[in-house]
Amino acid sequence: MADNQPEKSSSTENLFLNAAIGFLSILLIVLLIALSTRIIYPRIFNQRVEASSQLISEIIQIEVLNGCGIPGIANAYTGVLRSNGFDVVETGNFDHFNLEKTIVISRSGVLDNARRVASALGVDPIHIIREESPDYFLDVTVVIGHDYELLNKE
Secondary structure (H helix, E strand, O other): OOOHHHHHHHHHHHHHHHHHHHHHHHHHHHHHHHHHHHHHOOOOOOOOOOOOHHHHHHOOEEEEEEOOOOOOHHHHHHHHHHHOOOEEEEEEEOOOOOOOOOEEEEOOOOHHHHHHHHHHHOOOHHHEEEOOOOOOOOOEEEEEOOOHHHOOOO
8 A cells, every 4th residue: 555655646747747748839839939930921011101281280280179068069069070080179258158150260370271161161261360360370260159050060
């Protein structure tokens, strides 16, 4: 009976040793495959590309202000403008709430951008104002007036 004990522990030790060798062999194979894959297919590094000024000018950045005092009106028309492909970067309140007609203000000096925004909202072109300022980093400011029900909502 004493002879069976060492034989059993020896076979258990061999089992653990064989399992460890098998695991390490599989790990070695996986690492070799990963290394060869890295050599064959090297990583591609992202590099910053110079953005063309034409692409930058195609994105019209807009500020939408509430000039009529109706709560949430600037946010409502923000959705309309975004669905038309404009980039609304800021919303808020105008300095007063008694604006009768909606106005579109060209801030960048590119009047065509203001015309495109006015057309999307259905604002009459006579309500487009050109007001360039180096303090603004926007293309167009839209101030929603009391005529908001007449504007395009889609």
